[in-house]
Amino acid sequence: MTQTLTKAARFADLLDKSRATLANEPAWLAERRARAAESFAELGLPTTRHEDWRYTSLARLEDAELVPAADNAKASPATLALAEYAGLDAVLLVFVDGHYRAEYSRAAALPAGVVLKSLAAAIRDGSPLVAEKLGRLTKPERHSFTALAEATFRDGFLLHVPDGVEVATPIHVAFLSSDTAAGVAASARNLIVLGAGAQATLIETHAGLGAGLHLKNVVTEIRAAVGARLDRIVLQRESPEAVHVSTTHVYQERESLVRSHTIDLGGALVRHNLVGDLDGEACEAIFNGLYVLRGTQSVDNFMWVEHRKENIPSHELYKGVLADKASAVFTGRIYVHPEAQKTDAKQTNQNLLLSDSARANARPQLEIYADDVKCTHGATIGQLDAAAQFYLESRGIDPRTARNMLVKAFANDIVERLEVEPVREAVEALLDQRLAEMS
Amino acid sequence: MLEIRNLRATIEGNEILHGLNLTVKAGEVHAIMGPNGSGKSTLARVIAGSEDYEVTGGEVLFDGENILELEADERARRGIFMAFQYPVEIPGVGNTYFLRQALNAVRKERGLDELSGKEFLELAREKARLVELPEELMKRSVNVGFSGGEKKRNEIFQMAVLEPRFSILDETDSGLDIDALRVVASGVNKLRGADRAIVVVTHYQRLLQHIVPDVVHVLVDGRIVKTGDKDLAEHLEEVGYAWVDGELKAAQAAQA
Incomplete structure (x- = not known):
């Protein structure tokens, strides 16, 4: 007390x-x-x-x-x-x-x-x-x-x-x-x-x-x-x-x-x-995110999207790369009001774990009170694709470079959507730097 | 160039290769034929360094060095190449970028300078013509949106760019129509050379009409049970693998 x-x-x-x-x-x-x-x-x-x-x-x-x-x-x-x-x-x-x-x-x-x-x-x-x-x-x-x-x-x-x-x-x-x-x-x-x-x-x-x-x-x-x-x-x-x-x-x-x-x-x-x-009506929201974490860093994204009117698309794509003991949480709540017919809500959270000690929690929460809607959500928590890794290595690319190529490919999904080129280039460079630091 | 001695390999505890022996000399093209499940793909993937398999015995000597102690990427940089039966799609990794990284890794090992983006593109264009690979495919992600035939051609394209000394083609003919087969075969034939060796793994004799092998082996139940010249492939096509099975059982019976 x-x-x-x-x-x-x-x-x-x-x-x-x-x-x-x-x-x-x-x-x-x-x-x-x-x-x-x-x-x-x-x-x-x-x-x-x-x-x-x-x-x-x-x-x-x-x-x-x-x-x-x-x-x-x-x-x-x-x-x-x-x-x-x-x-x-x-x-x-x-x-x-x-x-x-x-x-x-x-x-x-x-x-x-x-x-x-x-x-x-x-x-x-x-x-x-x-x-x-x-x-x-x-x-x-x-x-x-x-x-x-x-x-x-x-x-x-x-x-x-x-x-x-x-x-x-x-x-x-x-x-x-x-x-x-x-x-x-x-x-x-x-x-x-x-x-x-x-x-x-x-x-x-x-x-x-x-x-x-x-x-x-x-x-x-x-x-x-x-x-x-x-x-x-x-x-x-x-x-x-x-x-x-x-x-x-x-x-x-x-x-x-x-x-x-x-x-x-x-x-x-x-x-x-x-x-x-x-x-x-017919407004559009695109909320995307990328987190690339190491050590004991943690990032918690908590989203709440309310559809109040008809014909509204809302898209969320959050991707994360977690090394060491890093952790991430994604909570995505979509609330569709009775008036919000023809809602098109799509929510995706994908996590790539680079270590056994990294953690990710994904919690999609849909509350839908209209009947003519399209709402989808998907969450994945996985490791690098071993088959892709072997394919790259079988051509002479060392395991670390191969891993970084796959991680960047995963992250690029978000990075390439950054429409301000100098910022996009800076983020690419920061990602390269971050990957180079990751064991 | 490549000598395999008494190779044993298992996957998930099941032994697939039961003591396989094979010698391939520089300049030769070998064919390994065998029914489904005989261990053809296992052999190719074990040589390439797949971690899905556990090697429980034997040696694979490449220029006298036991490559089983090397990682897949090290083998590739030494000059070993496997054309995948099922090439992997890698979204987000550009075909050109990937192959340039690979080529530069291989060149570095050989003590050569890395190629610039422009130099690489020139080389890639020339090699793409070899297998009639549309240039537009080079701009896509690795194997993403490729047809079955395009994937196989992409494998031979990579082989042409990387110029490996030893290549093993794992059922490169499967899923190809006759025209694509001819293109792939002609690409492979152009890569034949006095200092190179190629092993073609196949179920059917069809490909061997276009890539004429110096030596043909029959692989059954994880062992090479018969070795001959190109006529063996034709004979096998006529009589089917049941004949080899019969021979194998007879041989085992004689041993026992």
Whole structure:
């Protein structure tokens, strides 16, 4: 019992320290933060007794003494290099330990009316869009990490693309951890609002190099209005002891398209919550992911996709390569409302285990309340195809190269779908590097 | 070049090869014929280094070196090649990329420079013509979307590119129509050479009309029971394997 109090006290301390640094905020936000802090105190961190967290233990976080991040932590050149993709011509917003840093960021001309800026700045400027939309999709009263983010976030980004505007230049937002991030808890809130027919390409990089446990907790809301189109790539290469939790809510109106690809290579413990609220006829959601893990890394993808209207395709393909004692969890819930006839939902999770000690858990969960639907799910957990391996070796290719060729072929299924070429090439190079390091 | 002495091999505890002997000299083409289940594919796969089989006795000497102690890839780099009876489909691995990796691995072993992408493509185009392999197939994933005949041609194409010194073709004729058979056979014939040896494993005599062997062996129940020249293949075609069975039983009876 004493221990429980201590753990709760640790987070109360984090919340107190965080509150002390937040001043002069608009009343609506201050109220929300207070409510969120109460929710967090009630909810605490989820344990493995919670059905949605059955395979991912947060014990290491409970034992950590986390403090809010300083707003001026230095980012080393090596850390800043993690925000660069050779050949990528993009607008770049850089955050270090959750704070926006203009000096590391790089502006580029965006079409008139497009807003891309620090969320804290938008709040300071009294942005009516933020006041109206921020937190409309999230549920801090039910989800610990959302509550924690709401109570403690310092910054994040706002992207608003007005009706009919197509942003051709890719937008790159890099959330870096400083080399001194050990013991830091950094929360960020992002708000992406695409107007009717708006189009944008967004790259999010989460990376760091520093030693020591730290928490990065990111809550993102994406709204795609009628006919909007968002291409989003998330590349996660946090430092080896990082705990990374993301919660992304996607709300889609009629005929909108959101393609989201998440590549996980880093971190010690990673959890992605991805909620798709498909609320317009003939909108389309494509949520794909790839994780390539080693050591004791673990990645937990928790998806929840709701089909509310007719004629909506939603496709999820998550592929994972697990070496050593790495582990992965995939939970995919598809909820088809009675009105959502002609739903075409397809969900696939494929895991390739490269060692006997690697583990994967796949949990597809379908709830279907419409009768004219096509819903499929498939999960595989397997090893490399021995026949293919022998075929390659029988031509003179050494076992390790043969294995890497097969692993890359498996992963390429996702990599080749990354539509921003410099990012795709960077991911290919990172995969080669990762495979070269794997025994 | 290749000498097999008293080779015994098992799969899942069942002995398939019961002490097989075979000598193949440089420049020769041998045919190994035998009924289903006689151990033909086992022999080919054991030579290639498949881990599905356990070798429980004997030796396979290649230029005097016992290759049973080598891994499959090492054997291949020494110059041993097996054309698969059932070539494996490998989605996501490009045919050209794969074969260039393989060729460069083999070249490295022979002390030759690696070929650039361009040099490789030129070589590959030339060799593809040898087996009339459509160039478009080289761009696909290994054997994916290939017809049965195209898969077999791809095997001979790989053989032509890798230029192995010893090749064993495991039922390369199975599933081929007469035109494809002629193409494959003509490809193999062009690869015959004074410093190369080829062993053609087949159930039927048909292929041997196009690839004329110097020596024909009959494999029954994991042993070579008869060896002769190309006429043996024709004789076998006329009288069937029952004749060999009879001979084998007679031989066993005589031994006992």
